[in-house]
Amino acid sequence: xxxxxxxxxLAIILFTLGALGVLIRRNAIVVFMSIxxxxxxxxxxxxxxxxxxxxxDGQIFVFFIMTVAAAEVAIGLALIVTIFRTKASIDVxxxxxxxx
Amino acid sequence: MTLxxxxxxVLALVAIASALGMLxxxxxxxxxxxxxxxxxxxxxxxxLLNAPFIAVAQVxxxxxxxxxxxxxxxxxxxxxxxxPIQTIQWQRPLAIILAVILLLEGGYILLGQRxxxxxxxxxxxxxxxxxxxxxxxxxxxxxxPFEITSVLLLVAMIGAIVLTKSEKK
Numbered sequence: 124x125x126x127x128x129x130x131x132x133l134a135i136i137l138f139t140l141g142a143l144g145v146l147i148r149r150n151a152i153v154v155f156m157s158i159x160x161x162x163x164x165x166x167x168x169x170x171x172x173x174x175x176x177x178x179x180d181g182q183i184f185v186f187f188i189m190t191v192a193a194a195e196v197a198i199g200l201a202l203i204v205t206i207f208r209t210k211a212s213i214d215v216x217x218x219x220x221x222x223x
Numbered sequence: 224m225t226l227x228x229x230x231x232x233v234l235a236l237v238a239i240a241s242a243l244g245m246l247x248x249x250x251x252x253x254x255x256x257x258x259x260x261x262x263x264x265x266x267x268x269x270x271l272l273n274a275p276f277i278a279v280a281q282v283x284x285x286x287x288x289x290x291x292x293x294x295x296x297x298x299x300x301x302x303x304x305x306x307p308i309q310t311i312q313w314q315r316p317l318a319i320i321l322a323v324i325l326l327l328e329g330g331y332i333l334l335g336q337r338x339x340x341x342x343x344x345x346x347x348x349x350x351x352x353x354x355x356x357x358x359x360x361x362x363x364x365x366x367x368p369f370e371i372t373s374v375l376l377l378v379a380m381i382g383a384i385v386l387t388k389s390e391k392k
Contacts, residue, residue, distance in 0.1 A: 160245070
């Protein structure tokens, strides 16, 4: 087996790339995808530690994270569709008015 | 050991390259497909870490359901092209600097924790990560969180329906 640092390092890199995507992309859908990437990096760290502590708890938590991610995507995409209907744009720079 | 290391390095390069591709590509559909590739490689990492059930769930839930939903919404809105370039000028360099700082902090913590994390052991308990073990834990130790997630999913479903319902007056 490989040391746990390898997997943790990869999870850190993927999380950083996801955070960078949230900051630099202006397409709201790509911002959502970057959030998914960050959640997935957290999943990787959870599973890596579950393997090295030989405990199932980390793997069970991954299921809950997946559930939360699915709920978040459903609500987030519904919000994006609603915003697109009113503003005809999903550029996050344009959504700055908080008016209907 | 060396074979596994080689597999890890190749897959890690694919994962990082696909994440970068998701960030860089101008077309949102390409971004979604790069993210599918990334999720698939992470599923292989789950297999390497003795979590076969999570790997299958990753493929079916993430790369199946969630990414299909993303692609569906991108094509429904026809919003795959990036808008006109009128971003705040200082935002992008600042974001890259902050990301590098985050990466350095993560690396520093990782190197600082070298002696704390558990030693590598090859042997595992019987049935570790199997669907039977996952189900047993989910329905005994974690029964309350499991029930709460069902409420969460119900709320998400109702919320999505209410948000996208067309208003009739």
